[in-house]
Amino acid sequence: MKIGIIGATGYGGLELIRILTNHPNVHEIHVFSSSEENIHISHKYTHLMNIIEQPLQAISIDTLAKLDVVFTGTPAGVASTILPDLLGKGPKLIDLSGDFRIQDPTIYETWYQKPAAPQQAVQQAVYGLPEWNRQQIQTAELIANPGCYPTATLLSLLPLIKEGLIDPAHLYTDAKSGASGAGNKPSQLTHYSELNENFSIYKINSHQHIPEIEQTVTTLTGKTPTLSFNTHLIPMTRGIMATSYAPLTAGTTNEQIQEALKTAYDKEPFVRVLADKPVFSTKQVYGSNFCDIQVTIDPRTNRATIVGVIDNLMKGAAGQAVQNMNLMCGLDEKAGLTLVPLMI
Numbered sequence: 001m002k003i004g005i006i007g008a009t010g011y012g013g014l015e016l017i018r019i020l021t022n023h024p025n026v027h028e029i030h031v032f033s034s035s036e037e038n039i040h041i042s043h044k045y046t047h048l049m050n051i052i053e054q055p056l057q058a059i060s061i062d063t064l065a066k067l068d069v070v071f072t073g074t075p076a077g078v079a080s081t082i083l084p085d086l087l088g089k090g091p092k093l094i095d096l097s098g099d100f101r102i103q104d105p106t107i108y109e110t111w112y113q114k115p116a117a118p119q120q121a122v123q124q125a126v127y128g129l130p131e132w133n134r135q136q137i138q139t140a141e142l143i144a145n146p147g148c149y150p151t152a153t154l155l156s157l158l159p160l161i162k163e164g165l166i167d168p169a170h171l172y173t174d175a176k177s178g179a180s181g182a183g184n185k186p187s188q189l190t191h192y193s194e195l196n197e198n199f200s201i202y203k204i205n206s207h208q209h210i211p212e213i214e215q216t217v218t219t220l221t222g223k224t225p226t227l228s229f230n231t232h233l234i235p236m237t238r239g240i241m242a243t244s245y246a247p248l249t250a251g252t253t254n255e256q257i258q259e260a261l262k263t264a265y266d267k268e269p270f271v272r273v274l275a276d277k278p279v280f281s282t283k284q285v286y287g288s289n290f291c292d293i294q295v296t297i298d299p300r301t302n303r304a305t306i307v308g309v310i311d312n313l314m315k316g317a318a319g320q321a322v323q324n325m326n327l328m329c330g331l332d333e334k335a336g337l338t339l340v341p342l343m344i
């Protein structure tokens, strides 16, 4: 297959290159840039020397239309100006940004402060969370790849909400991310001297992933959630831990919770449910496409503590995007993704 990556020099793009160069069904990778056309990608990122030796190409619809799959790993508001022109022209399309995730244009514009994508394209887009949406993904032409925080939060909350074991009207999530979640453009928050030895809360009560999580809970479970959701930056490169707290519904037992997780994920290749283990961490999924989940009941408060960990660039972005590509193209869902986490 011939693959195109727009935003190949970004962190999501680089991670796509890392996965796709080892993918058994991928024979050509074409890299596109809006600012560094003709520069060799391996000159900019020397870790790619002898791996991908080609100049970055200017973004051209005619060139992209000849490929089998096109990924966009671009800032919000960019894919919505490119991918609608490619719909129906041949390639399967997978967007890593939030441009096609939010159904209501007013909500997108409120939370992203950008013009919404053309509504016809948004209506065609399928939310690419394979564990919950596999059938729709298989026939999709355009995938809205989920956000990094929503992936960890939704995968851990959805089985319990679906089975009515927790009260979705009172959800609280504290999420923490490494700095690569912010992409390759430096900012004050990610500057080494302000990130190192520090721990920040940011976008308090206003993170753009709140409507994505609430919308997806409603679509997939039919229940209307109310979520308090806050995000923190921690001094590490990769990894997200999303810790949620939710009141148990009357009579919920630990056995029911573990059964719900088993039903949802027993056959899933990339979701691992941890038994009651007192310590676990983001590093146990580092560099892999796994989402590890643990749910424990707190009998003192009658609440559940629900934890999901992912690598934000893998299951939170490029890994999940390739999982979606595999499903869309009728390939083994695990192709290119059986990477063992880099624990040490």
Ligand SMILES: NC(=O)C1=CN([C@@H]2O[C@H](COP(=O)(O)OP(=O)(O)OC[C@H]3O[C@@H](n4cnc5c(N)ncnc54)[C@H](OP(=O)(O)O)[C@@H]3O)[C@@H](O)[C@H]2O)C=CC1
Binding pocket: 006, 007, 008, 009, 010, 011, 012, 013, 032, 033, 034, 035, 036, 072, 073, 074, 075, 076, 078, 096, 097, 098, 146, 147, 148, 180, 181, 182, 183, 184, 185, 312, 313, 316, 317
């Ligand atoms: N980092 C993460 O963990 C995650 C990121 N995402 C989302 O995925 C998208 C990509 O993220 P990430 O790779 O981190 O971002 P980066 O900022 O690292 O890279 C984005 C790339 O997009 C390209 N770009 C910038 N402006 C334009 C433009 N106007 N037209 C075309 N290309 C442009 C740039 O390359 P060039 O200048 O060469 O064109 C740049 O390298 C974002 O929307 C992000 O929010 C989603 C989940 C997780």
Ligand SMILES: CC(=O)N[C@@H](CCC(=O)OP(=O)(O)O)C(=O)O
Binding pocket: 076, 096, 097, 098, 146, 147, 148, 149, 177, 178, 179, 180, 181, 182, 208, 209, 231, 233
């Ligand atoms: C650490 C950090 O800054 N993370 C970013 C994640 C951005 C992202 O993934 O944005 P979309 O999914 O909306 O494209 C943030 O919190 O905004």
